Amino acid sequence: MTKIAVIDYGMGNLHSVSKALEEVATTEEIIVTSDPETIKRADKIVLPGVGAIKDCLEAFSDDLRSVTLELIRDKPTLAICVGMQMLLESSEENGGVKCLNVLDGRIVKIPASKDIKIPHMGWNKINFLSDHFLWSNIPNNSFFYFVHSYCCLSSCDAISETTHGANLISALGKDNIFAVQFHPEKSQNLGLQLYKNFLDWSV
Amino acid sequence: MTVAKRIIPCLDVDKGRVVKGVNFVNIQDAGDPVEIAKRYDDQGADELTMLDITASNETRETTYKTVESIAGQVFIPLTVGGGVRTTKDIKRLLRSGADKVSINTAAVNNPDFIKEAADKFGSQCIVVAVDAKATDETFSSWEVVTYGGRERTGINVIEWVNTVKEYGAGEILLTSMDRDGTKEGFDNKLTKSVSSSVSIPIIASGGVGTLQHLVDGIKKGGAEAVLAASIFHFSEFTVQEAKQAMLESGLEVRN
Numbered sequence: 001m002t003k004i005a006v007i008d009y010g011m012g013n014l015h016s017v018s019k020a021l022e023e024v025a026t027t028e029e030i031i032v033t034s035d036p037e038t039i040k041r042a043d044k045i046v047l048p049g050v051g052a053i054k055d056c057l058e059a060f061s062d063d064l065r066s067v068t069l070e071l072i073r074d075k076p077t078l079a080i081c082v083g084m085q086m087l088l089e090s091s092e093e094n095g096g097v098k099c100l101n102v103l104d105g106r107i108v109k110i111p112a113s114k115d116i117k118i119p120h121m122g123w124n125k126i127n128f129l130s131d132h133f134l135w136s137n138i139p140n141n142s143f144f145y146f147v148h149s150y151c152c153l154s155s156c157d158a159i160s161e162t163t164h165g166a167n168l169i170s171a172l173g174k175d176n177i178f179a180v181q182f183h184p185e186k187s188q189n190l191g192l193q194l195y196k197n198f199l200d201w202s203v
Numbered sequence: 204m205t206v207a208k209r210i211i212p213c214l215d216v217d218k219g220r221v222v223k224g225v226n227f228v229n230i231q232d233a234g235d236p237v238e239i240a241k242r243y244d245d246q247g248a249d250e251l252t253m254l255d256i257t258a259s260n261e262t263r264e265t266t267y268k269t270v271e272s273i274a275g276q277v278f279i280p281l282t283v284g285g286g287v288r289t290t291k292d293i294k295r296l297l298r299s300g301a302d303k304v305s306i307n308t309a310a311v312n313n314p315d316f317i318k319e320a321a322d323k324f325g326s327q328c329i330v331v332a333v334d335a336k337a338t339d340e341t342f343s344s345w346e347v348v349t350y351g352g353r354e355r356t357g358i359n360v361i362e363w364v365n366t367v368k369e370y371g372a373g374e375i376l377l378t379s380m381d382r383d384g385t386k387e388g389f390d391n392k393l394t395k396s397v398s399s400s401v402s403i404p405i406i407a408s409g410g411v412g413t414l415q416h417l418v419d420g421i422k423k424g425g426a427e428a429v430l431a432a433s434i435f436h437f438s439e440f441t442v443q444e445a446k447q448a449m450l451e452s453g454l455e456v457r458n
Binding site: 014015016019020023050051052055082112115116117118119120121122123124143145146147148149163164165183185186187188189191192 | 205206207208209244249271274275276278279280297298299300302322323324325326327328373374402403404427428457
């Protein structure tokens with residue numbers, strides 16, 4: 001049975017993420033865990049994240065971090081919101097923090113402009129920049145739910161963008177990693193479809 | 204293109220049941236929160252808000268269970284408010300499946316609580332509920348009220364929303380206590396004054412009786428989202444009809 005580990009480092013929107021995965025799982029086992037041994041045995045990794053990035057990185061303890069980093073070298077991995085941001089090089093939030101440097105790009109404050117509200121909160125369209133298996137059965141320019149104040153503005157790993165004043169990178173992908181700024185677990189049917197695609201994804 | 208304007212049905216929950224009353228009197232039972240939440244989700248609601256109107260220690264566990272059941276079946280954002288006083292309350296609600304919490308009286312009594320909560324959980328999940336009441340008969344100046352409008356605080360609403368934004372609130376749920384329960388429409392002058400003075404999103408609330416009222420809250424009030432309870436509970440209108448009305452008036456909505 002395929003084991004999906006949802007990494008619990010104390011800061012995620014774990015309930016929603018695991019419920020959404022359970023909703024679409026057929027034979028897969030969804031395990032919310034902070035135990036490095038359990039994570040080691042997982043076939044796929046989900047890295048959620050909510051809140052301030054510094055707290056997330058601090059809560060992501062050394063044990064947990066090293067086993068996660070080892071697994072995401074080749075196991076299919078889905079990172080969400082601050083989970084996505086943690087995989088980049090650095091973030092301006094909390095006075096500037098170094099991140100895990102797995103994907104290309106930096107996190108900056110969403111550029112303020114007259115017609116936009118920050119946080120970027122609500123449903124916005126994602127515009128595909130490239131094809132990906134995880135977009136299966138999801139039409140281009142579909143609405144997904146966002147809530148964040150910091151963002152990535154450019155990355156060579158970008159696979160979709162979303163306009164909120166500036167063009168923000170809404171999804172990044174590289175090899176076995178798929179990372180999204182939006183919350184699929186809060187994006188109703190299309191969000192569930194994305195989780196389904198993740199479960200069906202073989203790298 | 205930027206974010207779509209949101210429609211947020213609100214569930215007032217008392218001891219595990221959805222209720223609706225006008226100004227906290229004539230409370231009528233409107234049904235099971237999970238069933239109602241699912242119905243709104245099917246109709247295309249963009250988010251849900253659940254307010255625990257009793258918010259006593261005895262009913263707290265019921266609230267967590269309700270949040271858990273809704274969040275387990277409805278995959279759209281859920282804001283929970285009512286009696287949120289400590290970061291422990293917030294943590295428990297978020298762990299139960301709430302995406303945002305709404306703080307009202309506790310923020311007025313101790314603004315530092317907003318800061319503490321935003322630092323710990325991030326601004327994105329901290330909604331500050333502001334209940335406003337006009338201070339004069341021209342309805343051009345408003346003060347913050349607490350305890351369902353019974354207690355006046357003397358705090359100017361515009362100053363207050365700027366304070367809560369500075370302290371880290373991610374969103375403001377703005378309720379006109381003059382309009383709440385009247386079905387006469389939002390106080391759009393109030394909403395406009397607030398939305399044009401802060402950069403964070405405003406949810407307009409209080410007074411919706413028709414679909415045009417929802418449109419006006421956005422077009423005239425400048426709100427990012429509109430919240431309504433009774434027009435949806437008793438199936439006067441569906442969320443779908445509300446979205447259709449917004450679409451026809453030229454507003455961007457998620458369809």
